[in-house]
Amino acid sequence: MDEMANREKKTLWENLLSIDRRIIFIFIALAIALPLFFKTSLKMPVSPVVQEVYNAIESLPAGSKVLISFDFDPGSMPELQPMAESFFRHCFRKNLKVIIMGLWPQGPIQANIALDKIFRELKEEEKAVKVPRYGIDYVNLGFTAGNEVVIDRMGHDFQESYPADAKGTPLSKIPLMQGVKNYDNIDLILNLSAGYPGTQEWVQYGVDVFHVKLAAGNTAVQAPSMYPYVQTGQLTGVLGGMKGGAEYELALKRPAKAVSYMFSQAIAHVVICLFIIIGNIAFFTLRKKKTLKLEK
Amino acid sequence: MSGDIIGIWIGAILTLGIFSFLYKDNPFYKFSEALFVGISAGYWFVVTFWQYFVPKFWDNLSLSFHELVANGRIDYHWIYLVGGFFGVLMLLRLVPKIGWLSRWSLAFIVGTTAGLQFTRYLESNGIRQVVGTIKPLVVGGNLGTSIGNIIIVVGTFTGLIYFFFSKEHKGAFGGAARVGVWFLMINFGAMFGYTVMSRMSLLIGRMDYLFSDWLKLIK
Amino acid sequence: MRREVPLVLTAIVGITMIIAHFLPPLNSLKDLFEDWFFIIAAFAIILGILNLILVNGNNIYRKQKGWPFGVVVILGFLIMTIIGLGFSGGKSFQDPGTPFYYLYTNVYSPLSATMFALLAFFVASASYRAFRARNIEATMLLLAAFILMIGRVPIGYWFSDWLGDALGKTADWIMDFPQTAGQRAIMIGIALGVVSSALRVILGLERTYTSGE
Numbered sequence: 001m002d003e004m005a006n007r008e009k010k011t012l013w014e015n016l017l018s019i020d021r022r023i024i025f026i027f028i029a030l031a032i033a034l035p036l037f038f039k040t041s042l043k044m045p046v047s048p049v050v051q052e053v054y055n056a057i058e059s060l061p062a063g064s065k066v067l068i069s070f071d072f073d074p075g076s077m078p079e080l081q082p083m084a085e086s087f088f089r090h091c092f093r094k095n096l097k098v099i100i101m102g103l104w105p106q107g108p109i110q111a112n113i114a115l116d117k118i119f120r121e122l123k124e125e126e127k128a129v130k131v132p133r134y135g136i137d138y139v140n141l142g143f144t145a146g147n148e149v150v151i152d153r154m155g156h157d158f159q160e161s162y163p164a165d166a167k168g169t170p171l172s173k174i175p176l177m178q179g180v181k182n183y184d185n186i187d188l189i190l191n192l193s194a195g196y197p198g199t200q201e202w203v204q205y206g207v208d209v210f211h212v213k214l215a216a217g218n219t220a221v222q223a224p225s226m227y228p229y230v231q232t233g234q235l236t237g238v239l240g241g242m243k244g245g246a247e248y249e250l251a252l253k254r255p256a257k258a259v260s261y262m263f264s265q266a267i268a269h270v271v272i273c274l275f276i277i278i279g280n281i282a283f284f285t286l287r288k289k290k291t292l293k294l295e296k
Numbered sequence: 297m298s299g300d301i302i303g304i305w306i307g308a309i310l311t312l313g314i315f316s317f318l319y320k321d322n323p324f325y326k327f328s329e330a331l332f333v334g335i336s337a338g339y340w341f342v343v344t345f346w347q348y349f350v351p352k353f354w355d356n357l358s359l360s361f362h363e364l365v366a367n368g369r370i371d372y373h374w375i376y377l378v379g380g381f382f383g384v385l386m387l388l389r390l391v392p393k394i395g396w397l398s399r400w401s402l403a404f405i406v407g408t409t410a411g412l413q414f415t416r417y418l419e420s421n422g423i424r425q426v427v428g429t430i431k432p433l434v435v436g437g438n439l440g441t442s443i444g445n446i447i448i449v450v451g452t453f454t455g456l457i458y459f460f461f462s463k464e465h466k467g468a469f470g471g472a473a474r475v476g477v478w479f480l481m482i483n484f485g486a487m488f489g490y491t492v493m494s495r496m497s498l499l500i501g502r503m504d505y506l507f508s509d510w511l512k513l514i515k
Numbered sequence: 516m517r518r519e520v521p522l523v524l525t526a527i528v529g530i531t532m533i534i535a536h537f538l539p540p541l542n543s544l545k546d547l548f549e550d551w552f553f554i555i556a557a558f559a560i561i562l563g564i565l566n567l568i569l570v571n572g573n574n575i576y577r578k579q580k581g582w583p584f585g586v587v588v589i590l591g592f593l594i595m596t597i598i599g600l601g602f603s604g605g606k607s608f609q610d611p612g613t614p615f616y617y618l619y620t621n622v623y624s625p626l627s628a629t630m631f632a633l634l635a636f637f638v639a640s641a642s643y644r645a646f647r648a649r650n651i652e653a654t655m656l657l658l659a660a661f662i663l664m665i666g667r668v669p670i671g672y673w674f675s676d677w678l679g680d681a682l683g684k685t686a687d688w689i690m691d692f693p694q695t696a697g698q699r700a701i702m703i704g705i706a707l708g709v710v711s712s713a714l715r716v717i718l719g720l721e722r723t724y725t726s727g728e
Contacts, residue, residue, distance in 0.1 A: 019344070021640040025318050030495065033503050034515055041668040045301040047687050074624035075631040078501025079494060083603050105343040109619065116611070143609075145348045145557075149549045159545075167607065208424065220494035224486045227542045227690055228699040231448070232428035234420065240490065242497035243667050261500045266668035268496040268635075273661055275643040283647055285680055301536035310622065313630040320635055330584040334591020337564045339623055341592070342599030342615065347608050348557035352550055383558030390565065391543025396517050401555050401727055403521030406724050408552045410713035413530025417713075419708040421706035425699050431698030442690050451696020452703070459704045476700065481652045483697025487688060492638055492664060499635035502628060507685055 013289075018284035019246070023146070024275060035263040040177025041255075042262050048055065052237030053215040054251040056188055057087070062095035064182065064187040069202065070090045070100065070107030072194035076219045078193045082258035083217035084114040087190055090252055098138040101162070103150060103197045105143045108166055112140065134170075139176045148201040155183055155210040177246040183212045191216045201225055203234045217244065228273040233280055275284055308510040311502060353380055429453075453477035523720045529717035568592065594618070659694070662686055 021175045046054070048121040060066070068087060089223040091098050102108040115138070121199055122131050132138050141162045158180060164170050171177040179185055189212050199216040206212045213236060218226055220241025229235035239248055242265060245258035313328030354475045355378055360373035382401040389398040428450045431445040454476035457469065465473045528548055535545035571585035594617040595618060599608050603615035609614060665671040666686030675682040717720035 019634075019643070020317065024640045025636045028636055029503075032499050032635075033507070036500070036507060042672075043676075044669045045683060047683075049690075056467040059450060073627065075627045076498070077624070077628055078504070091592075105347060105609070106619075109611075109616070112611055113620075122310065125315070143347060145352065145553050146549070148416075151551075153546070155366055166610075200420075204420040208420045214503070221487075221504075222449070222499065224483070224490050224690065224698060225702070226692055227326065227695040228702055231691070231695050232424055234424060241493050242500070243493060246598050257504075261504070262669050264500045264503070265496055266670040268499075269664040269668050270670060271493065271619060272492055272496075272639050272642060273664055274390075274641065276657070276661075277647050278647065279643045280648055288471045299617065299704035303617060307621045307625035311625050311629045314626065314633060317633065326581065326584050327587055328626065330587035331591045331622070331716045333567070334588040334629060335595050335618070335623050335626065336566055338592040338599065339590070339619070340560055341564050343598050344557050344560045345600060345606055347521070348553055350558070350606065352557065353554050356550075374534045375547065376550065376554065377553030379540060382555045384549060384648075386555055386558040387565070389561055389562060392536040395720045399517070399521045400524060402724055403524040404548075405552060405555055405559070406716055407528030408532060408548055410525070410716045411529040412719075413709050414529075414533050415536045415712040417706045417709040419590070421702050422710065425703050425706070429699065447692040448696050448699070451693055453698025455697055456703060459700065471663025477652055478655055479693055479697040479700065481655040481695040482703065483696075484687065486663055486694040488642070488656065489660040489663030489667070492642070492660075493667065494634040495632070498628065498632040502625075502632040505625065505628075 013231060013282045013285050016278055017286060018252075019275075019278075027271050027275070028268060031267045032264045033092065035267050036261075039260075040263050042259065044247065044250065046251045048249075049227075049237045050239055050244055050247040051229075051251060053217075054237075054248060055211065055282060056236045057090050057094065057096070057190075057216045060094065060096055060187055063097060065097045065099060065176075065185060066188045066189045067089055067099045067101065067186050068111070068191060070102040070111045070190070070192055071104045071198045072110060072192055072219070073104055073106035074110070075091075076194035078261070079166060079195060079219050079242050079245065080217060081110065081114060082242065082256060082261075083239050084110065084192055085118055086248045086252055086254070086257060086258075087192075087217070088114055089120045089121075089254055092122070092132050092137070095137075098132075099141065099176070099180070101141040102143040103201070104194075106141045107192075108140055115140075122211070125127075135174050136176055139174055140166045142184055147197040148205050151201060151205040152209065154208065159184055183210045188249075189214045193217070193222065194219045196223065198222070199229075199235070199238075203229050205250065207234050220244075252286065303509050311506060315502075350377070352366060353383075425452075450475070455479050518722070518725050521725045522722065524718060526717055529713070531715075564592070595623075659689055662689060 010195065057066070068084075068091075068265055088098070100108060100111045101127050102111070106188045119131055134140075141158075142163050142165065144175075146161065147152070150161045154162070158177070159171060162171060163175075165174060171180075183206065189202065189206060191214060193202075193216060199214075199222070201216055202214055202216070207214050214234075215236040215238070216226065217239040218241070218245070223238055223240030223244065226235055226238045226240075230238055242258050242261055246255075246262050248261050249255050249257075310328050310331065314332075316322055317325040317329075321466070330349065356373045356376040357380075360371050360376075363369050363371045363373075364456045382404055385397045386401040387398075391396050429449055431449055433442065433446050435441040435445065454472045456476070458465075458473040458476035458480065460473075463469060531541060531544055531548060535541035568589060571588045572581075574585040575582045575589075595615075598618060599615045601615040604610065607613070608615045618703070645651075646657055646660075648657050662682065663686050665674070666682035670687070671682040672680055712721060716724075
């Protein structure tokens with residue numbers, strides 16, 4: 001009897017150690033999909049690195065010029081698009097002048113997608129705020145090939161990298177670009193980055209050569225690598241992944257997509273942690289049993 | 297059906313095609329994957345043409361050509377032909393007998409990258425980081441900052457010792473390297489945690505696309 | 516010619532790029548080299564794409580296993596290329612409303628995003644299988660990961676709100692101090708590696724790129 005019970009127990013642990021990957025997949029899918037259907041108001045504090053980014057924009061007087069570099073593609077959209085939208089909301093709310101560019105060819109398209117959404121939102125919700133005008137309140141310079149070299153050349157003269165905006169209008173004919181020669185005429189640079197070229201290159205070429213003030217939004221994969229830059233002051237602050245985006249929305253007191261996704265994110269993390277714990281308990285229980293058997 | 301709705305249906309079906317791989321490899325997945333490869337290649341070809349080739353090469357040469365035709369002068373933009381020459385050498389890689397000529401272009405790429413990275417990495421990721429680590433270990437009246445500074449200094453220093461392989465990791469040196477490994481492990485743990493976070497976020501984005509944009513089940 | 520020319524080229528270009536950093540009059544030469552660099556890079560991208568098409572074309576010609584998918588690759592490439600080069604308004608091909616933009620948002624974007632999203636499942640399955648707290652080092656890694664995964668999401672806040680958000684604050688502390696220290700050691704290590712290999716390449720001590728076709 002005892003032996004049989006033992007055998008059953010053993011199979012249970014063995015089963016727990018070799019759960020079919022498809023069962024894990026189903027749990028992950030459910031952990032992410034189901035919470036999307038619940039509207040929850042989640043409380044979470046804003047971490048200091050996010051608050052720094054918020055403060056950097058908040059402290060600018062109306063009319064200041066902000067350059068936003070869109071250095072990502074649709075692959076990182078869920079993480080960086082909510083940040084892009086929040087940056088636009090914040091800048092337009094503060095009446096800042098926004099210059100958009102991209103070191104990734106897909107970046108300026110992502111900017112257009114975000115702008116489109118923000119403009120609809122402004123028309124529907126915040127009637128008091130006027131919809132920003134192209135060329136006066138914002139401009140999209142588009143993508144230009146050259147990776148970090150673009151950053152370097154813009155430090156001398158924007159015209160070297162961007163003789164015209166994305167629509168082909170020469171910079172000299174765009175009201176917003178009057179008096180903008182190089183980074184000396186820019187008050188803050190925001191960078192949304194999913195890899196190379198991105199925040200590291202902005203630090204290396206923009207901050208350390210031309211002493212610009214830089215704050216960034218990064219994919220979570222990349223965010224930990226940016227902390228040394230934050231600590232040295234090369235980077236003003238960093239939003240890490242969707243959570244960083246959610247915190248920013250809360251700092252802005254305008255919860256949007258990222259906040260609504262946080263419930264799914266939380267449940268998914270718990271499920272993964274549980275699977276790792278189950279794997280470990282099963283592994284160590286089995287190992288202990290084997291050692292005991294060998295000792296006998 | 298408007299173009300937008302058809303577009304969302306196409307996007308959703310292709311999304312499901314990729315996800316079908318989770319069950320097992322199948323023709324629906326293979327089709328979606330092949331389409332992704334083809335469309336990406338096309339995307340990059342078009343981007344390369346309009347945003348690299350035309351502005352950097354063609355536009356410069358047409359300036360020279362105009363100058364030659366209009367004023368009969370040879371201007372300096374012709375020098376971009378050298379870049380084009382190296383570019384064509386790159387394509388020779390596809391011709392086995394003279395494929396070795398592509399090394400000239402490669403040498404140019406390697407040299408430029410090495411030269412650019414040399415100064416930037418040295419300053420931003422080397423010197424600035426070392427300077428950032430020179431911190432007071434005791435900050436009067438602020439225990440938290442003192443502990444933080446000690447951790448930054450000890451962690452960076454011992455971490456670097458771990459990467460020093462010219463001396464055997466034994467004795468005090470080995471002990472320091474061991475401490476360094478602990479810091480690296482915490483770093484890897486953080487990277488892992490953040491990677492999980494990242495991947496889950498991307499999946500949330502796709503699920504939202506299916507349930508909100510496509511099926512309209514979530515508002 | 517096969518070995519010497521590449522070595523000399525690398526040295527000239529590399530040294531010019533470094534010196535120009537300190538000697539502004541050399542900047543125009545540096546700019547010219549950078550422009551050539553991007554022209555060559557454009558050809559390199561085209562080379563990669565041509566190679567992809569050749570490999571798939573070859574598979575179709577020889578009717579190798581899975582050749583119909585090669586047809587899909589080539590068709591996808593041709594559709595995107597023809598629409599982007601000929602029917603999307605030239606240089607403004609990426610503007611909203613162009614056929615190229617339509618393909619970008621409805622085909623390229625969902626496929627690309629889903630490919631990356633697929634990794635979520637494999638990260639979950641791999642961490643269940645691979646992460647074992649076998650020794651102190653592995654345990655530290657796991658603990659840091661757990662604190663961050665839970666402390667960084669609102670559930671961590673629910674758990675530890677009564678403790679003054681202890682989990683969230685610990686997560687912030689780990690990121691700001693031990694994580695930053697470890698990351699900085701890696702960062703300095705990589706910087707030294709990049710600098711020394713750049714020097715080796717420029718001085719011709721590192722020659723692996725000159726071999727092979």
